Structure formats: structure tokens, C-alpha cells
Amino acid sequence: MKMAADTRTHFQGQGSESHGPRVLESLGSEHSTSSHSNHDPEHPYNWPVSRKWTLTILAAFTTFISMMNGTIITVAHFDISEQFNVDETQFPHSYWPVTTWAIGGACSALFILPLAEDFGTRPVFLTTYVLFLCFLVPQAVAQNFATLVVTRFFAGGCVSVLANTAAGVVGNVWETEWARSIPVSLYIVGYMAGSSAGPVVGAVIFQFLSWRWIGYLQLIWFGALFPVYYFFFYESRADVILARRPMSKEDTEQRSGPASSLSLKGLITSATRPVVLFCTEPVLFVSTLWSSFTVGTLFLFTQSVEQVFMDLYDWSVEETGYVQAAVVIGEILGWTLNFLSRKLYFASASRNTETPGAPIPEARLYMAVVGGVLGISGGMFVYAWTSYPYIPWIAPAISLAMVGAGSVLVVTGVSDYVVDAYSMYAGSAIGAVATGENLFSAFLPLATMSMYHTLGLNWASTLLGFISLVLALLPTLMFVWGREVRARSTFMQSGKQDMNVRKEGVV
Known part of the structure; x- marks a missing residue:
């Protein structure tokens, strides 16, 4: 995973810093449309709704199927370990191909995605897609374990670019915050459900074919889809x-603003500012830990579900892959609850005394807290204390769905809140969140085997439930002191002022 370059853009070509994977809202998009762009049929904001939705659905689908690549081989780890003589008795070494995949995603976005600013989303997407196809080949024909570990690092980097470029499409074609809300949530559920669906799809392939066919079939379906992406x-x-078109007088005026550029200084800034923000902004620190632990928990299920269901019910590894479909079902249910979150957020504008008429940023967190407490924490507690062989398997499966639903609410709420609170610095803030998510996805599951063996099935999940509960309750402090905290934050206030200046400049 549901990973930082500028996916927020507007017609004037303004924008400076590198932005994160889920920063889908255009920089000042709701105020940057000039009289020219309002009437220009080639401007993405003015495209027919059918074309916008075609591209949006294609982007969400792209994110879903590409994110599956991260976890799709987890169900085949026994066969892979046996063939390549990987010892798993004391440590889950077979998870290293997933760890390097996530690390590759964390690294690539900082340096590759800024290319989309100068060359556009289409050429960057298509070029990366072809490279991804190339890195699928050694995943299928690898003759040693090191080949899997190394090539999946680069595959993860490609997936990060593909998913984040697809994310940028949403901000590029939908103008208003209200119009973007549903497309954004579609992207996020695709981002998260893709990783959760990986073991399910992998189990089907592995049961009837072999682990190498997991790579072969990915190569086939991604290759078959390439013409679709090329034309649509x-x-x-x-x-x-x-x-790309001949310059008219109006075009000259549009291009008169400062243009984005790709430079070493810009890359260094994009790579270091998220670290500075993470270390100096308590709000971002907590948000990053919360979202990262949530995403890491979903990757952790690729390990813990196997231990729990094989130990309790003597299931096969394929069956443990199938039961993870419950997580995907929960994530889809969580997506439907985003409609309520959307309503609560925009309704908060009527009681905003800080900026009358604008929604309160903390309103983004209402459903996220509910999802964190009842969904993730509650689900982990249920997962823990239904882990007995005399309790039907459906009980812990329901708990997986609870965690899945809560995870979508948390990740969506945190992403949207960070964008609202940090304004012009939202890209760097989201970059910190995304990097944390990748690192937790890479390393948290490595501790699963030891944790569940040492603490037992019940208390290991209980520990995760308590951590989730604490992280979910901390943001409730922002409901009371959010305005004061934002007023004391240098980056929040500076970003807000820069946004206001840009609005005035455009208007």
C-alpha cells in the first residue's frame, strides 16, 4: 500500500512542492479556474461527466489490481521456502519479498513522480506500466530467492508510481471538493482493498496451478489490459x-504564471520536508502513527490469519487466503460509510466560527474515530477472544471485516484531515504519512510470528487492539483544542496564508 509526488495540479501550472499519494485535491482548484478554463472544452474540469467517470473508474481499478501485486504471493510462501531452501522456523524470511516491495514503493515516489509535473500523467503512467510488466517476468521465473527479493523492490516502486499517478487523475478532473469526495474515496478503497485481495486471488491461483503461475497470470492480465490504458x-x-497546442493570447496569459520544474533542489526539498514536519508537528506525528499502524495491520493479517486459522481449524494455506476476503468485504462496507462522513464534514460549515462558511477540518475525523474504536480496535478484540477451536470460524472472520471497515474510515479521514489542516504543505505532510504506511507495511508483519508464538493467539491480538484504541482516542483531543493547535502550528498557518495569497492572486 493504499506511498509522494505532486498529484494536485491546476490549469495555471502553479505548484511547487512534491505531494503525497493521496493528495488528490487540486491546489486551489476551486478558485483557479479562470474565464479561459471555464469555457475551454479541453480543460479536464470541463470534460463530459461520462469521460471523467471513465477515467476515474479506470484509475481506481488500476490502483486495485496493481496493489494486489504486493501480497498476492504470500499464500505461496511454504512452496517458495521449500524450493529455495528458506528457513522459516524462527523468523518469517519468506515475507522479505513483500518487505522489499513496500520499501521500493516508499523510495520511488519521492524521485519518480515529480516527472509527472513536467511530462504529464499519461507518459509517466504508460512508461512505468511497461517497466512493471518487465519486472513481473522474474517474479514468475526466478531461480533463487534473492531474485524475488530484488525484483520485487523495483516492482513495488513501479506500483507506487502507477497508483499515485492514478490518484492524481482524480484531482485533475474533478473541480470542487464536493465533487471529488466520492472519487477520492473510490481511489482509497481500491488502494487498500487491492492489498487485502492479494491473498484471496493468490490462493485461487495457487490451489489449482502453482506459485509460478501467480506471476504468469499477472503478466497475462496486465499485458492484456495495456491496450485499454493506452487508448483510454x-x-x-x-x-x-x-x-501541447498552439499558443493563443489567452494561452499566453495562462502560461505567464510560475511553472513547475524538476530540479535537484526540488527533489531534496520533497524528500526532507516530510521528515521535518513529522519531527516537529505533533498532529502529523500522531496522524502518521495512526494511519501507518492501520495499514500495517492489514498487511499483518497476511501472516496472523494463517497462524490463527491453521492452528485452530487445521485449514490449508489456500483456505486462509480465501478467508481474507472478509477484510475486502469490510473495506467495501467502510467505503459506504464514507457517505455519512462526507455529510458530517460539509454540515460542520454551519457552525464554523473560525472561517465562517467553510467546513471544520476536524470534522474529517468524526467517522475515522468511530472506525478506529469500533472497527479496528473492536475488531481486534473480537479477533482475539474468538480465537478458540470450539468457536465457529465465522466469528473471527467477522472481526476481520470489522477491521477492514474501520481501516478505510481511518485512512480516508486522516488523509483528508491532513490535506485540510496543512493546506499548501499538505503534500509534504501526506508524504510523511505515506512513508510511515510503507514502513509499517514492510516491517510490522515480520514481528507477527514471534508475537503470536510468544503471547498466544488471544493476547497478541489483544495487544494490537489496545494500541489501536489508544491511537484512535488521541485525535479526539483535536475536537476540543483543534483550533488552538492549528493556530500554534507554524506550518499550518504558513500553508493557510500561502493558500490565501494564491487565491487572491488568481482572483
Whole structure:
């Protein structure tokens, strides 16, 4: 995973810093449309709704199937370990191909995605897609374990670019915050459900074929889909579209603003600012831990579900893959609850005394807290204390769905809140969150075997439930002191002022 470059853009080509994977809202998009862009049929904001939804659904689907690559081989780890003589008695060494995949995703976005600012989303996406196809080949034909570990690092980097470029499409074609809310949630559920669905799809392939066919079939279906992307993944960056056509007087005016550029200084800034923010901003620190632990927990299930269901019910490894479909079902249910979150957020504008008429940023967290407490924490407690052989398997399976539903609410709420609170610095803030998610996804599951063996099935999940509960309750402090905290934050206030200046400049 549901990983940082500029996916927020607007027609004037303004924008400076590198932005994170889920920063889907255009920089000042709701105020940056000039009279030219309002009437320009080539501007993505003015595309027919059918074309917008075609590209949005394609982007969400792309994210879903590409994210499956991260976890799809986890169900085959016994056969892979046996064939390559990997010792798993004391440590889950077979998970290293997933760990390097997540690390590759964390590294690539900082340095590759800024290319989309200058060259557009389409060429970057298609080029990366072809590279990804190339890295699927050694995943299928690997003759040693090191090949899997190394090539999946680069595959994870490609997936990060594909998913984040797809994310940028949403911000590029939907103008208002209200219009973007559903497309954004579709992207996020695709991002998270893809990772959770990986073991399910992998189990089907592995049961009837072999672990190598997991790679072969991915190569087949990604190859078959390439023509679809080639013909229907349109360029959606307005400034790139503008630059490709003959200049008129209005175009000259549009291009008169400062243009984005790719430079060593810009790359260094994009790589270091998230660290500075993470270390100096308590709100971002807690948000990053909360979202990262949530995403890491989903990856942890690829290990713990196997231990729990094989120990309690003597299931096969394929069956433990199938039961993880409960997580995906929960994530879809969590997505439907985002409609309520959307309603609560926009309704908060009527009681905002800080900025009358604008929604309160902390309103983004209402359903996230509910999802964290009842979904993730509650689900982990149920998962812990239904882990007995005399309790039907459906009980812990329901708990997996609870965690899945809560995870979508948490990740969506945190992402949206960080964007609202940090304004012009939202990209760097989301970059910190995304990097944390990748690191937790990479390393938290490595502790699963030892933790569940040492603490037992009940108390290991209970420990995770308590950690989730603490992380979910901490943000409730922002409901009371959110305004004061934002007023004391240098980055929040500076980002807000820069946004206001940009609004005034455009208007």
C-alpha cells in the first residue's frame, strides 16, 4: 500500500512542492479556474461527466489490481521456502519479498513522480506500466530467492508510481471538493482493498496451478489490459494539455504564471520536508502513527490469519487466503460509510466560527474515530477472544471485516484531515504519512510470528487492539483544542496564508 509526488495540479501550472499519494485535491482548484478554463472544452474540469467517470473508474481499478501485486504471493510462501531452501522456523524470511516491495514503493515516489509535473500523467503512467510488466517476468521465473527479493523492490516502486499517478487523475478532473469526495474515496478503497485481495486471488491461483503461475497470470492480465490504458488513460494535467497546442493570447496569459520544474533542489526539498514536519508537528506525528499502524495491520493479517486459522481449524494455506476476503468485504462496507462522513464534514460549515462558511477540518475525523474504536480496535478484540477451536470460524472472520471497515474510515479521514489542516504543505505532510504506511507495511508483519508464538493467539491480538484504541482516542483531543493547535502550528498557518495569497492572486 493504499506511498509522494505532486498529484494536485491546476490549469495555471502553479505548484511547487512534491505531494503525497493521496493528495488528490487540486491546489486551489476551486478558485483557479479562470474565464479561459471555464469555457475551454479541453480543460479536464470541463470534460463530459461520462469521460471523467471513465477515467476515474479506470484509475481506481488500476490502483486495485496493481496493489494486489504486493501480497498476492504470500499464500505461496511454504512452496517458495521449500524450493529455495528458506528457513522459516524462527523468523518469517519468506515475507522479505513483500518487505522489499513496500520499501521500493516508499523510495520511488519521492524521485519518480515529480516527472509527472513536467511530462504529464499519461507518459509517466504508460512508461512505468511497461517497466512493471518487465519486472513481473522474474517474479514468475526466478531461480533463487534473492531474485524475488530484488525484483520485487523495483516492482513495488513501479506500483507506487502507477497508483499515485492514478490518484492524481482524480484531482485533475474533478473541480470542487464536493465533487471529488466520492472519487477520492473510490481511489482509497481500491488502494487498500487491492492489498487485502492479494491473498484471496493468490490462493485461487495457487490451489489449482502453482506459485509460478501467480506471476504468469499477472503478466497475462496486465499485458492484456495495456491496450485499454493506452487508448483510454487520457492526459489529465491541464497545463500539459495547454502546452501541447498552439499558443493563443489567452494561452499566453495562462502560461505567464510560475511553472513547475524538476530540479535537484526540488527533489531534496520533497524528500526532507516530510521528515521535518513529522519531527516537529505533533498532529502529523500522531496522524502518521495512526494511519501507518492501520495499514500495517492489514498487511499483518497476511501472516496472523494463517497462524490463527491453521492452528485452530487445521485449514490449508489456500483456505486462509480465501478467508481474507472478509477484510475486502469490510473495506467495501467502510467505503459506504464514507457517505455519512462526507455529510458530517460539509454540515460542520454551519457552525464554523473560525472561517465562517467553510467546513471544520476536524470534522474529517468524526467517522475515522468511530472506525478506529469500533472497527479496528473492536475488531481486534473480537479477533482475539474468538480465537478458540470450539468457536465457529465465522466469528473471527467477522472481526476481520470489522477491521477492514474501520481501516478505510481511518485512512480516508486522516488523509483528508491532513490535506485540510496543512493546506499548501499538505503534500509534504501526506508524504510523511505515506512513508510511515510503507514502513509499517514492510516491517510490522515480520514481528507477527514471534508475537503470536510468544503471547498466544488471544493476547497478541489483544495487544494490537489496545494500541489501536489508544491511537484512535488521541485525535479526539483535536475536537476540543483543534483550533488552538492549528493556530500554534507554524506550518499550518504558513500553508493557510500561502493558500490565501494564491487565491487572491488568481482572483
